[in-house]
Amino acid sequence: MISIAAEHLFDGHAIIRNANILVDGSRIISVVTSDGSAQGCDYAAAWVTPGFIDLDSGIGLKEESLGFEGNDLNEATDAVTSEMRAADGLNPYDTSFEKSTMGGVTTALVMPGDGNVIGGRGAVVHQVGATIDDMLIKEPFGVKFSLGDSPKQTHGQKRTPMTRMGNAFLIRDVLTKAREYGEKKKEYNMKYEALLPLLAGEDIAFIGADRADDIMTAVRLAEEFKLRYVITGAFEADLVADQLKAKETTVAFGPLIMSRSTHEASHLHPANAAILMAGGTRTAIMSGHPRYPAKYLRVSLGLLVGCGVSPQEALATVTAVPAEILGLNDYGTVRPGSVADLTLFRTDPWEPEGIVEHTFISGKEVYALQ
Amino acid sequence: MILIHGGTILTVTDGIIENGSVLLGDDGKITDVFKEQVDVAGATEIDATGKYVVPGFVDAHTHLGIVNLEVGEIGEDENEMTTPSTPGCRAIDAVYVWDSGFKDALSGGVTTVFTGPGSGNVIGGQSITMKTAGHRIEDMVLQDPAGLKTASGENPKRVYKGKGQLPSTRMGTAKVLREALSKARDYMQRKASADPPAADLDMEVLCKVLNREIPLRTHSHRADDIMTMIRIRNEFGVKMVIEHGTDSARIRDELARAGVGVITGPLLDVSPKVECASSSFETPHLLHKAGVLTAIMTDHPVIPIETLRLEAAIAAYEGGAGEQEALEFISCNPARILGLEQRIGSITKGKDADVVIWSGHPFKASSIAEKTFVNGKLVWEAHA
Numbered sequence: 125m126i127s128i129a130a131e132h133l134f135d136g137h138a139i140i141r142n143a144n145i146l147v148d149g150s151r152i153i154s155v156v157t158s159d160g161s162a163q164g165c166d167y168a169a170a171w172v173t174p175g176f177i178d179l180d181s182g183i184g185l186k187e188e189s190l191g192f193e194g195n196d197l198n199e200a201t202d203a204v205t206s207e208m209r210a211a212d213g214l215n216p217y218d219t220s221f222e223k224s225t226m227g228g229v230t231t232a233l234v235m236p237g238d239g240n241v242i243g244g245r246g247a248v249v250h251q252v253g254a255t256i257d258d259m260l261i262k263e264p265f266g267v268k269f270s271l272g273d274s275p276k277q278t279h280g281q282k283r284t285p286m287t288r289m290g291n292a293f294l295i296r297d298v299l300t301k302a303r304e305y306g307e308k309k310k311e312y313n314m315k316y317e318a319l320l321p322l323l324a325g326e327d328i329a330f331i332g333a334d335r336a337d338d339i340m341t342a343v344r345l346a347e348e349f350k351l352r353y354v355i356t357g358a359f360e361a362d363l364v365a366d367q368l369k370a371k372e373t374t375v376a377f378g379p380l381i382m383s384r385s386t387h388e389a390s391h392l393h394p395a396n397a398a399i400l401m402a403g404g405t406r407t408a409i410m411s412g413h414p415r416y417p418a419k420y421l422r423v424s425l426g427l428l429v430g431c432g433v434s435p436q437e438a439l440a441t442v443t444a445v446p447a448e449i450l451g452l453n454d455y456g457t458v459r460p461g462s463v464a465d466l467t468l469f470r471t472d473p474w475e476p477e478g479i480v481e482h483t484f485i486s487g488k489e490v491y492a493l494q
Numbered sequence: 495m496i497l498i499h500g501g502t503i504l505t506v507t508d509g510i511i512e513n514g515s516v517l518l519g520d521d522g523k524i525t526d527v528f529k530e531q532v533d534v535a536g537a538t539e540i541d542a543t544g545k546y547v548v549p550g551f552v553d554a555h556t557h558l559g560i561v562n563l564e565v566g567e568i569g570e571d572e573n574e575m576t577t578p579s580t581p582g583c584r585a586i587d588a589v590y591v592w593d594s595g596f597k598d599a600l601s602g603g604v605t606t607v608f609t610g611p612g613s614g615n616v617i618g619g620q621s622i623t624m625k626t627a628g629h630r631i632e633d634m635v636l637q638d639p640a641g642l643k644t645a646s647g648e649n650p651k652r653v654y655k656g657k658g659q660l661p662s663t664r665m666g667t668a669k670v671l672r673e674a675l676s677k678a679r680d681y682m683q684r685k686a687s688a689d690p691p692a693a694d695l696d697m698e699v700l701c702k703v704l705n706r707e708i709p710l711r712t713h714s715h716r717a718d719d720i721m722t723m724i725r726i727r728n729e730f731g732v733k734m735v736i737e738h739g740t741d742s743a744r745i746r747d748e749l750a751r752a753g754v755g756v757i758t759g760p761l762l763d764v765s766p767k768v769e770c771a772s773s774s775f776e777t778p779h780l781l782h783k784a785g786v787l788t789a790i791m792t793d794h795p796v797i798p799i800e801t802l803r804l805e806a807a808i809a810a811y812e813g814g815a816g817e818q819e820a821l822e823f824i825s826c827n828p829a830r831i832l833g834l835e836q837r838i839g840s841i842t843k844g845k846d847a848d849v850v851i852w853s854g855h856p857f858k859a860s861s862i863a864e865k866t867f868v869n870g871k872l873v874w875e876a877h878a
Contacts, residue, residue, distance in 0.1 A: 188764050188765045188766075188771075189765040189766075189767065189768055189770060189771035190767075190768065191767065191768070220764060381762070381797070381798065381801055381804075382798065383563060383794065383795035383796070383797065383798045384563045384564050384594070384798075385561075385563055385564070385566065385795050386564070386565075386566045387564055387565060387566060389564070390563070390564035390565075413764060414764035414766075415764075416762075416763075416764075417762065417763060417764045420762060420808070423804060423808070423859050424859075425859075426858065426859020426860045427859055427860070429859070429860040430853075430859065430860040430861065430862050474859060474860065475858050475859055475860065476804060476807035476808050476810070476811050476812070476857055476858070476859060477807070477810075477811045477857070477858075479811055479812050
């Protein structure tokens with residue numbers, strides 16, 4: 125059993141002053157308010173939050189400090205590779221995993237990159253493990269789609285897509301064929317098989333779209349095929365905030381910190397996410413690792429707070445909201461029964477000064493500040 | 495005249511003043527700094543109570559304006575990669591002052607930058623230092639040339655190996671630099687002779703390097719690459735600043751002895767290459783402790799210029815530097831490396847009136863730069 129005294133506990137929804145958390149094995153068994161005394165507790169911290177959950181990350185698939193040797197994001201030999209699985213390319217020994225736990229990240233949805241219109245299926249993983257099997261929470265889970273310039277640039281000189289029309293065509297084409305395949309089941313087809321859970325509403329499409337028109341193309345395609353979906357990236361989502369709200373679209377926005385080097389990123393600003401949230405769209409924040417380091421996801425939240433988002437709302441974007449998106453009911457919260465993924469901070473987690481002192485995954489301490 | 499009064503003044507070089515005043519003169523200089531709140535007849539008053547008054551930050555290694563935001567490849571003018579040595583190329587001819595990155599700089603409290611060529615070539619060309627506010631580059635430039643960009647390690651050899659040209663190895667890179675400096679030495683001697691050589695723009699700027707008028711600004715990550723550059727520096731007796739210095743902590747004592755400044759970073763990214771594997775927010779503090787003049791860069795647009803303060807903040811709390819030292823990494827230290835310490839880098843009487851009013855401490859991510867002054871003029875204001 126581990127007992128943790130928190131001056132501030134963010135439980136996934138609200139900030140509670142003075143709480144004691146009791147962990148037994150891999151689960152939290154009790155959360156009670158206290159008189160502020162940490163006496164008798166194994167750990168005491170200014171802040172405790174659920175471990176952060178980073179959506180649509182390339183961590184482990186694009187390894188740090190390596191070139192092509194460590195880059196397994198995009199099987200760019202074809203523009204539609206739904207049969208690929210991130211778990212088969214992910215290296216548990218990418219140093220970014222350890223670093224991410226030093227920033228309080230405990231879980232990621234690792235997804236293929238955005239080079240293909242359909243990149244493959246993702247894996248929900250804990251950030252620590254000697255093998256992928258130690259890390260897996262859910263796999264395969266999520267289908268990665270990508271709209272906009274990246275598939276055009278990756279493939280346009282050799283094959284479709286060369287245009288945004290080509291992007292949408294390929295997606296429509298393969299989903300139509302997969303649907304027919306699902307109904308008639310003739311010769312085995314791995315590409316189509318991988319899409320059947322999605323078409324049956326058992327899986328979720330994570331559709332990378334930055335520009336507002338690409339976002340609306342994503343919505344249109346998802347509605348045509350009655351897909352459950354999340355828009356990722358979403359730099360211009362604020363421009364269509366009303367439509368997204370009306371359609372109850374979910375957004376994974378990010379990264380919040382990245383140069384606006386390309387035309388697609390030209391509108392990127394942390395305030396866009398704040399506008400989306402204020403409008404009532406369910407919004408998670410992601411690091412987009414390796415575009416921005418997962419380790420400092422917490423610091424990027426400070427910019428949201430600077431845009432007027434409350435600390436509890438900002439913290440929810442990397443805890444309860446992504447857990448809900450992933451359908452992980454016992455993650456992203458600190459309450460009896462939750463998996464004991466916890467992060468202890470020196471002060472406000474969204475500020476540079478709020479460095480991580482301890483990180484727990486499934487009740488085990490995986491990082492302690494020296 | 496503008497009188498900023500109240501608030502917490504982080505002078506950087508003269509301590510922290512609570513509830514003081516800073517007077518910005520019409521001449522663009524800081525007229526005076528007061529330890530208390532004062533009245534100055536005729537001055538426009540700005541109440542900074544509860545806020546932080548901070549010198550404009552200095553980013554001593556960027557590609558601001560020479561790599562344009564928002565337009566992709568079309569806006570990339572930092573590497574003339576048609577031949578590995580292009581000292582005659584000048585940043586002033588490529589920096590686009592309307593690029594939105596300049597507004598970003600002001601929104602992040604960065605008022606002076608060193609900007610210039612990239613690291614695709616062994617000798618990339620001439621960089622400039624400039625203020626980040628203005629519409630004519632001639633009005634914004636502080637130093638032209640401010641230094642000659644050179645590069646070692648993975649980048650030049652990757653570029654030219656791809657073209658089947660020299661340099662395709664670290665040996666080739668060192669050869670290109672050594673050869674250029676040797677030829678320039680010869681050119682300089684012949685220029686003084688009765689039979690002077692034909693004018694050569696490449697040689698002319700290399701002569702400035704040999705005459706120690708400007709430093710070589712040397713992109714080096716790995717410790718051995720840094721030492722190669724210092725070896726060449728010693729051979730030719732030139733001035734040098736080490737850029738990136740990702741692996742410099744392990745040779746910090748040598749660097750201190752050599753007396754070269756190091757501009758570390760970018761730090762707030764995922765190490766993209768083998769030679770960047772030891773990237774750490776602890777590096778600037780380790781260098782400083784060893785006696786190396788140290789700064790932090792964004793390498794904009796590698797990471798956005800407005801995040802310079804966040805890099806310093808993480809170096810302060812996680813990298814062991816503490817707040818004062820980390821502030822120095824992005825203000826007076828880069829000013830010294832640039833040789834502009836008399837003009838910028840602190841809130842000091844007589845220095846340029848580059849002052850920023852922050853809503854809170856600039857090391858808090860949630861703080862925003864509410865008002866940025868350059869040369870005493872309000873050039874950025876955050877929307878409420």
